[in-house]
Amino acid sequence: MARKAKRDLTMEEQLARGPLDLPFLMLVLMLLGIGLVMLFSASYYTAYRDPTPPINNNPYYYILHQAAYAAAGVVGMYVISRINYQHFRWMAPLALAGSIVLLVLCYIPGLNAPINGVRRWLRVFLVAGPTYQPSEIAKVAVVLFFAARLCKRDTEHQLRFTKRTGTGRMLNFLERIGFLELVPYGAVLLLVLVLVVFEPHMSGTILIMLGAASVLLVSGISLKWFAGAAAVGSAGLWFIATQTPYLTRKINLWLDPWGADAQSDGFQFRQGIYSIASGGLLGRGLGNSNQKYGFVPEPENDMIFTIVVEELGLVGAFAILLLFSLLILRGYWIALHARDKFGMLVTVGIITLLAAQVFLNIGVVTGLVPNTGISLPFFSYGGTALMIQLAEMGMILSISRQIPAPRKD
DSSP, X not given: OHHXXXXXXXXXXXXXXXXXXXXXXXXXXXXXXXXXHHHHHHHHHHHHTXXXXXXXXXXXXXXXXXXHHHHHHHHHHHHHHTSOTTXXXXXXXXXXXXXXXHHHHTTSTTTBOOBTTBOOOEETTSSSSOEEOHHHHHHHHHHHHHHHHHTTGGGSOOOOOOSSXXXXXXXXXXXXXTHHHHHHHHHHHHHHHHHHHTTTXXXXXXXXXXXXXXXXXXXXXXXXXXXXXXXXXXXXXXXXHHHOHHHHHHHHHHHOTTTSOTTTTTHHHHHHHHHHHHHTTTOSOTTOOSTTTTTSSSTTTTTHHHHHHHHHHHHHHHHHHHHHHHHHHHHHHHHHTOSSHHHHHHHHHHHHHHHHHHHHHHHHHTTSSOOOOOOOTTTSXXXXXXXXXXXXXXXXXXXXXXXXXXXXX
């Protein structure tokens, strides 16, 4: 009876039930577990000293909420891993349209949830519930949309226009050099970036650009377009950064963090560096950080890596970075062995987003890059962001289920 049931499965069902990539799954779960432990260590004093609702001096507030979201995220990751990833093709335009609508809502007073004057957040139920950043959804939606279109690039025919008019000859030239092919991608990307950059959300803008660029690059788009786009994009980002007081202040702080007033803009960076420096080679021991006792602002969020280094030392921090590196490399391995081009492009885009987010977070706390307000995946507090990250990992696991088995000679 069991054999008959297996024969009755459709080809699609059999592909979706293939073995998932265990090394990738184990690395995700290891980072998630370590992240929860470090979050509890970094957050319990902050929660204990916070009398405002809903925390109410509960030292377990952050860890309990994060653990609940982590459990739901793991379940969601498994469910998504069981979905045939080919369904993500038709979902891509819907996801992109939905993310654009959510980004627009960030600009509507009464529906957004601004924090410190920044319009990055919405509430899950618009007027109530936990907050989330629509840009987190937008970056994945852009990757899926680009991958769904670009995977058919090799089978599309080149456009032909009449040669009798100057306009037709110009369009033929633009098609021949590949410009017209990039127009729809550029239009979509520009719309999303404009909505994100004026929230303002520079780190989200950079991540979306990198995710889109990685998919375009791997799909075979000529490198000359990347050189031009990089020059224009860099100039645009620099112009926006220098013309926006919020971003200009961050750049000035990055250029001279030690000259700023210790009790204002430079305080967070300085205390983070003190925390890293006091960790030494082996650290003070798990739970024994001194800087988390009111010195490092919001140690459970963007600055959690400084507490990691202080408690686990250089050795522990290196081990965590090694786990991230292995996860990223395994993700690219899955991309190289994916069943089709769509699976490869989706995996490359998602893993590039993860790698960029890790690099930017570590770069910020060590002073390598300006403060972008970006969290550390699997570690920083943020339940909805964690669930989105685990959903992304579920997509990659779904793709890994359909990796062709090696041939036996």
